[in-house]
Amino acid sequence: DIQMTQSPSSVSASLGDTVTITCRASEGIGTWLAWYQQKPGKAPTLLIYAASTLQSGVPSRFSGSGSGTDFTLTISSLQPEDFATYFCQQGNSLPRTFGQGTKVDIK
Amino acid sequence: QVRLQESGPGLVKPSETLSLTCAVSGGSISSNHWWAWVRQSPSEGLEWIGEIYHDGETNYNASLKSRVIISVDRSRNQFSLKLRSVTAADTAVYFCAREQEVWFAPWGQGTLVTV
Numbered sequence: 001d002i003q004m005t006q007s008p009s010s011v012s013a014s015l016g017d018t019v020t021i022t023c024r025a026s027e028g029i030g031t032w033l034a035w036y037q038q039k040p041g042k043a044p045t046l047l048i049y050a051a052s053t054l055q056s057g058v059p060s061r062f063s064g065s066g067s068g069t070d071f072t073l074t075i076s077s078l079q080p081e082d083f084a085t086y087f088c089q090q091g092n093s094l095p096r097t098f099g100q101g102t103k104v105d106i107k
Numbered sequence: 108q109v110r111l112q113e114s115g116p117g118l119v120k121p122s123e124t125l126s127l128t129c130a131v132s133g134g135s136i137s138s139n140h141w142w143a144w145v146r147q148s149p150s151e152g153l154e155w156i157g158e159i160y161h162d163g164e165t166n167y168n169a170s171l172k173s174r175v176i177i178s179v180d181r182s183r184n185q186f187s188l189k190l191r192s193v194t195a196a197d198t199a200v201y202f203c204a205r206e207q208e209v210w211f212a213p214w215g216q217g218t219l220v221t222v
Contacts, residue, residue, distance in 0.1 A: 032209065034210045034211075036211075042216070042217075043202055043204075043213075043214035043215060043216055043217050044153070044202075044211070044214060045212070045213075045214070046207070046210055046211065046212035046213075049207070049208070049210045055212065087152075087153060089153075089210070089211070091208070091209030091210060092209075094166055094168075095155050095168040095169065095170075096143075096155040096209070096211075097155065098152060098153035098154075098155075099152075100152050101152060101153075
C-alpha cells in the first residue's frame with residue numbers, strides 16, 4: 001500500500017495568513033493526488049484533485065502543487081470558514097490511501 | 108445534485124455482522140461512476156474499505172477483504188456494505204461516497220457504528 005504522510009499534524013494561524021500543508025507519498029504517484037477539507041462532525045469535501053485542479057465551487061485561495069512524491073496545499077488569506085482539518089489522498093493505485101490529516105486552527 | 112445517505116444500526120455486537128446501506132438520490136447509481144465505502148476512526152484515520160460498479164464489479168481493501176461484501180441494488184438506487192465478525196477495532200464513522208474518477212465526491216454525512 002502507498003503510505004501518505006502529511007506535515008505538520010497541526011498548525012495555528014491567523015485570519016489573512018497563508019498556510020502551507022505538505023503531503024509525501026511513499027512512492028511516486030504522478031499527479032494522482034487529492035486534497036479534502038473536513039469540519040467537525042461532517043464528511044470530507046473534495047477541494048483539489050489531480051494535484052492542482054480546483055473542484056467546482058472551491059475558492060481560488062486554495063491551490064495545490066506537486067508531482068511524484070511531494071505535494072503541497074496552500075491556503076492564501078485564511079478565512080474563518082477555512083479552520084478545519086485537511087487530508088490528502090492518493091488515487092494512483094488500490095487501495096486508496098489517505099494522509100493522517102492536518103488541523104488548521106486559530107492562533 | 109447527487110446526494111448520498113447512509114443508514115443502518117449504530118450498535119453492533121462483537122462477532123456479529125455490520126450492515127449499512129447507502130441511498131443515492133439526485134442521480135442514477137448506474138451512471139459511469141464507482142461507489143465506495145470509507146471509514147474513519149481516531150486510531151486509523153480515513154480507511155478505504157472498497158468500491159463497487161453498477162454491474163457488480165468490486166474491489167476491496169486487502170486488509171478487510173476476507174470480511175467484507177459490497178453489493179448494489181440498481182432497482183432501489185442504493186449500495187450496501189456488510190462487514191462480518193466485527194470487533195471493537197471496527198468502531199468508526201462509516202461514509203459512503205461516489206467516486207469522481209479516483210476521487211471521492213460527494214460523500215454521505217456518515218454514520219457512527221459502535222462495536
